[in-house]
Amino acid sequence: MDQNFECYINRIIREKYSETGQIGLNALLNSLPKEQEQIFKDILLLIRQGKLDTIFKKWEGEQVFFRINPSNKEKEKNINQDIRDCLVAVRLSTLLLHIKDIPRFLRLTGSHFSEVVLLQFLEKSKASFDDLHFLCCYLDSFFSGEIPYSLMDLGLEPEKILTVLNKVYQNKFVPQQQGLITMTLEKGSITLEALPSERLVKLLRNDLIEVIQPEKRNSKGLYWELQHHSITEVPLYYNRSETTFFELFCKLIVAPQKTNQSLTLLLHGLPGTGKTEFVYQAAKICQVEIMQMNFSEIHSKWVGETEKNIAKIFDAYSKKRIKSKSPVILLINEADGLMSRRVEVSTSNDVFHNQAQTKMLEELDCFEGILVATTNLKHHLDSAFFRRFLFSQEISMPDIQTRNRILDDSIKLGSLPARVKPLLQQLSWSPSQLRNIERKIRQFEFMDLFDPALIQWLFEQEGILSQGGNLGFSQKKV
Numbered sequence: 001m002d003q004n005f006e007c008y009i010n011r012i013i014r015e016k017y018s019e020t021g022q023i024g025l026n027a028l029l030n031s032l033p034k035e036q037e038q039i040f041k042d043i044l045l046l047i048r049q050g051k052l053d054t055i056f057k058k059w060e061g062e063q064v065f066f067r068i069n070p071s072n073k074e075k076e077k078n079i080n081q082d083i084r085d086c087l088v089a090v091r092l093s094t095l096l097l098h099i100k101d102i103p104r105f106l107r108l109t110g111s112h113f114s115e116v117v118l119l120q121f122l123e124k125s126k127a128s129f130d131d132l133h134f135l136c137c138y139l140d141s142f143f144s145g146e147i148p149y150s151l152m153d154l155g156l157e158p159e160k161i162l163t164v165l166n167k168v169y170q171n172k173f174v175p176q177q178q179g180l181i182t183m184t185l186e187k188g189s190i191t192l193e194a195l196p197s198e199r200l201v202k203l204l205r206n207d208l209i210e211v212i213q214p215e216k217r218n219s220k221g222l223y224w225e226l227q228h229h230s231i232t233e234v235p236l237y238y239n240r241s242e243t244t245f246f247e248l249f250c251k252l253i254v255a256p257q258k259t260n261q262s263l264t265l266l267l268h269g270l271p272g273t274g275k276t277e278f279v280y281q282a283a284k285i286c287q288v289e290i291m292q293m294n295f296s297e298i299h300s301k302w303v304g305e306t307e308k309n310i311a312k313i314f315d316a317y318s319k320k321r322i323k324s325k326s327p328v329i330l331l332i333n334e335a336d337g338l339m340s341r342r343v344e345v346s347t348s349n350d351v352f353h354n355q356a357q358t359k360m361l362e363e364l365d366c367f368e369g370i371l372v373a374t375t376n377l378k379h380h381l382d383s384a385f386f387r388r389f390l391f392s393q394e395i396s397m398p399d400i401q402t403r404n405r406i407l408d409d410s411i412k413l414g415s416l417p418a419r420v421k422p423l424l425q426q427l428s429w430s431p432s433q434l435r436n437i438e439r440k441i442r443q444f445e446f447m448d449l450f451d452p453a454l455i456q457w458l459f460e461q462e463g464i465l466s467q468g469g470n471l472g473f474s475q476k477k478v
Contacts, residue, residue, distance in 0.1 A: 005042045006051055008032075010068050022055065022065040025095060037108070040096045044089055048112060054088050056140065056155065063155060064095060083204055084143065086113045090136040099129050118203040125211045127174035130163050135175045139204075142196060150191050175200075178212060182232045191439070197233060222297050222313050226290040231280050237406045237431045238274065239399050246278060249391075253286045253327055253370060263370045264388060266335070268378040269395035272432030275374040278395065279331050288370075289324065291317055292331040295338070299356075307359040310338070314363045321369045328369065335373035336380045357382060364388040400425050406434060420455075429464045437462060 012031060013023050032039055043066070046052035053067045089109055099105050102123045106113065113119055122132055137154040141147070148154050151161045167173040168183055175181045180200040184191050202209050212229050238246060252263055267275040283290050291313075298309045317330045332338065338360050361384055364371075373389070375381060386392065398406060403425050437458045459465045 006046055006068070009046075009052070009066065013068060020065075022067045025064045025066070025092075028066065029096075036096045040093060040108070043092065044085075044109065044112070047088055048085055054092070056091060064092065082113060082116050083118065086116050086119065087136045087140045087143070089113070090133055091140065094129075094133050101129055102127060102132055105129060105132070115206070117206045117208060121178075121203055121209070121211065122174065125174050125178055130160065130167075131174040133160070134164055135180065138175075138181060138192070139196070147195070148192055179229060182234075220316070221294070222309055223294050223316065224290075224292045226280075226283070226292060228284050228287045228289060231284040231290075233284060234277060234281065235409065236274060236277060236281055237398060237402055237409075239396055239402050242393070242395055245391075245393050246282065249278075250282050250285055253282060253288060253329075262368050262390070264364070264367065264390045265372045266378075266386070266389040266392045267372060267374045267395055268392070269376070270397060270430065271376050272430035273395040273397060274431055275376075275395050276331075276333055279329060279372050279374070283329055286327070288327045288329055289320075290329045290331050291320065292333060293338075295334070298338070304355075306356045310356065310359050310363060314367070317369060330369060330371045332371070332373040334375060336375045336377045339373065339375075339381045339385045341380065341382045361385065361388065397428055397430055403429070406431060410434060410438065424459075427459075427464055429462070433462045433464060 009023065009028070012028075013021060017023050017027075029036065029039065034042075043052065047054060051069050053069050055065045055067065057063060057065065089112070090105065093099050093105060093108065097108070099108070102119065106119065106123070119132075122135075134154070134156070137156060138148055141154060146153075151164060156164075164173065168176065171177065173183070176183050178199065179197050180203070181192060181197060196204070199209060236243075236246065249265065267278055269275060279290065293313060298306060298313070300306050300309065314330075317328065321328050338356065340357070364385070365388065367388075404421075407421055407424060437455075440458050440461075441455075456465065
């Protein structure tokens with residue numbers, strides 16, 4: 001590096017930018033005759049030495065500014081600082097150079113980041129440089145104390161946003177495929193639903209972990225196979241009794257493998273309380289696979305076909321369970337579709353209906369393994385089915401303590417005015433209703449239409465304020 005480079009930056013800031021003490025990247029480039037690759041290397045070395053601070057700004061024309069660090073103290077060399085410097089280097093190289101792949105970035109930066117496992121992992125995962133750039137933008141916002149909500153919040157150029165969207169739709173987005181972050185697509189925008197995953201935290205700690213090949217829900221026609229590592233980790237919000245039972249269920253999952261005892265569970269409760277997520281998150285924690293029935297393929301208009309399909313599913317489960325080295329969960333979601341009350345026969349359809357219910361009862365009588373059924377309509381189930389379940393657990397609507405926890409953890413509602421939160425605590429609502437409201441808030445923000453008075457209207461749309469509540473905002477028409 002040219003030894004005068006630091007002095008030059010210091011002088012130009014003092015002469016032209018003394019009010020802010022910062023110089024923008026474009027201004028720096030315009031005043032230097034060097035090649036951009038050399039400028040990048042010089043800047044990176046100053047950053048590594050702790051002599052230059054980098055400030056990324058969003059939507060202000062200039063995206064990055066530099067400031068001389070007045071401290072002469074040498075920056076401590078450790079893996080955490082290597083990662084932070086790496087994030088800056090990736091973002092700078094995107095602005096300065098046309099890098100297409102991670103190997104070239106590693107060559108350009110020499111040995112600076114050769115020990116950063118995150119880069120090694122992404123290179124082994126065959127991630128593109130766009131994947132790395134997006135992940136660095138995400139982590140930079142996270143380390144800065146900001147929780148990014150959407151691609152727009154990360155300050156990415158529109159072309160980069162389109163690139164990421166295209167990769168996500170084609171399931172080629174490596175940070176999502178490898179379980180590093182979770183992305184949820186929404187109409188009109190794309191949002192980040194999660195904080196860094198456990199896998200990403202391990203990488204940031206420089207722990208070596210294996211590259212996985214995430215599988216999407218693998219359709220077998222009559223059922224889907226869902227691998228535990230492809231399940232998105234999400235927080236669960238249950239009351240104390242449900243939380244206690246969830247912890248117990250996770251312990252019981254391994255019992256059939258050890259004792260050859262079967263485990264059958266019926267989860268029931270109002271929509272949106274988290275019954276299906278109960279099963280998914282238990283499977284993820286216990287690292288077991290799920291076989292989930294596909295009702296649209298099971299039901300048939302042909303005589304006897306529905307019963308045959310039910311038999312095929314239980315037979316496939318039995319074979320998978322025997323071959324598998326770990327437990328497998330058979331999930332019957334919306335079980336009232338196959339376990340509803342038998343009816344008096346008046347038409348041929350009634351006969352078909354009763355035959356399907358009888359076949360289900362037969363299969364449950366001789367079932368071995370782990371089976372979980374969920375339903376919003378417990379009262380629609382035939383009483384004969386209740387005796388086939390070893391456990392029955394209601395997933396209730398959140399109580400006031402749980403609602404308080406959900407509001408505290410809510411990205412969008414955690415900063416509500418002090419007078420509003422106690423009112424929301426007193427009303428009855430499910431976690432899924434609140435998630436819907438958060439998604440709508442993001443959508444309005446994306447279109448620059450949101451203001452705090454809109455919250456009451458959103459709660460009214462979800463039917464929450466029909467209980468007679470009022471959040472005290474002025475009515476907002478949309």
